[in-house]
Amino acid sequence: MTHLKNFDDKVVVDAEVDSGSDAESEDEELIDDEKMDTMEKVNFDFEAFPPSPDDADQVNNLLTQIFLRTDIDYDNLSKAVVNLTPFGSVIKSAEEFADEDNQDCLYGISSVLPLTAEKNYGIFNFLTSRAKKNADKATSEQLEKLFKDGSKVGLVINERMLHFPAQIAGPTLNALKEDIKAEKSLNDMDNFIIIVKIRISDEELKKEKSEDTEVSYDNNEEALLFEAFPEKFPYFQYPVQSDVENTSKFAATKKDGITYRPFRKVCLLNKNQLLHFCDTVASAL
Template identity: 30%
Template sequence: MGRVFKKKVGSKREAEEEAKQEESVSKKKQKKEKEPEPEPVEEEDSDEEEDVTDEDDEEVDDEDGEESNNVMEFDFEAYPPSEDDRDGIVNMLTQTFLRTDIDLKGMADAIIEKAPHGIVLTQAYDDEETEEDYMAYGLCTTLALNEKKDDAPKFIKDIFSYMLNRAKKGAPSEIYKKIEEVQESANGETALFVNERLLHFPAAVVPQLFESIRTDLAGFDTKYKNVIYIQKLRIQDNEEGVETAGNAGSSSTPTKKKGKMGKAEKKRAAAAALANAAIEFDNQEDRVLFEIKEGKEVHFDFPVHMDVEPGSKFHSTEEDGKKWNPFRRLVIMDDKRFDAFLKRGSDGLIA
């Protein structure tokens, strides 16, 4: 990956039009200026020079060609979300919300409406405009979840239904109640933090992204007191651990017939199994959120392998004979934990 530029003012298309205007003005100026005529050069010397140059170019091309097979360099630019980014934003949101009924197009429109807040990562400007020039490689922003209780847009209602359904199946009762409280309130003090990048995209972009969001939030009239963040992670499949956890409440004395586990026991057993399993975060910086001491957070994990087709890069994977299943971690944190998380990322302390 090449350079990553700090957020620029205006959309990418506006920046391209401005660049074209500057280039046009520059060309007009060049036409007005008279260039001195070049001194005559003997043909033999010219041929020799051309031959040498051609040989050098061939050598450079060969070297570049050999290197390009191993390393691909791209420059990226950061812009506020714009109309041109709608499809790319939807693609980014799809990574978090796999095969759900959430109105992602409506959510994308809401993100665009909040511009200049937020960042979309795209490839750096190219003279020849292509479809890839407007492909989103990353998205970082926040959205208030409870500004309009009685007239909330569809995507917000969808998000709450999504979170409550997942929490009902596998979260502690206090987390479920917390989500309900946020939904019922209408103070605009709870936000959804969106931090998406293409899978395996380098974390080198995090400082610019987090610093921009932190700067934006400092200028908001309404300050967020709570932030919800849905992280992508993979949890190692540990059948033995799950089985042990499932029998955690049973007696050590052998019995002929085992009693059925209640829902509460199953939740505790599943939570215990997940707590002891190895975890890998898709975004490297997400692990830091649980190493910070400032503020508070609560979270729960839920599987999403059933929400994606087998063979997809977001489905289960195998590494060294171990199976890793895709999960989502729903985190609810206070403003102190969120600000500390952004500051840690802004400072580049994400290892």
């Protein structure tokens, strides 16, 4: 069970930026990072609580940040995540900071949901179809095999509101590591998938070799996935610009005149790699 944890940090309130629906071109509709300076900044203490059934709708909202407008069964997926309680944690305002406006607001979630070929909420078809278009043959075949050999696959959920401080990831991922080690039903699970939100500039997209492409991470700590391991692990990335409205905070953004396009990076990890990643983030933040 995840213990309560306190966080004291300055938070940029997550809100949509008015980018002008009457813009004459796509570029004019892009969210400019400099506009983030106009967003409200507030101070809060935060605590991690075990998920409850009442959190399902807000967990649903956070999960859509990963998969966006797709055929995922979000309702049953979010219910399955909260039904894992006391496994995992959700981030809310500490009780002494809660008021009528934010007492039930959920700012983040950390968990691992077991998936099988029979029960995967549409995630299997979704990922394998993206892999066939965007992954190399070996990675695509490995992903497909994961769901066909009868084994369980853990979907790692490390999600929070955009622009929420990364410092919260250290304690939450450390708690997730302890939950994984203590949960007996995960003892025989050695395959995990984490889907990372990234952005790639138009200049980087022009490079011929995708492995040379530099990316930015919506969750900064997830960059440590590619710094923490001496060996490489299978992954692929796919574009999501067509899956999100131009005015969404998850659409393309513009900074210093450079456009950054949204992608998702799908990483296939074994248990040791996942636990090492959690340790690395906990030590760094």
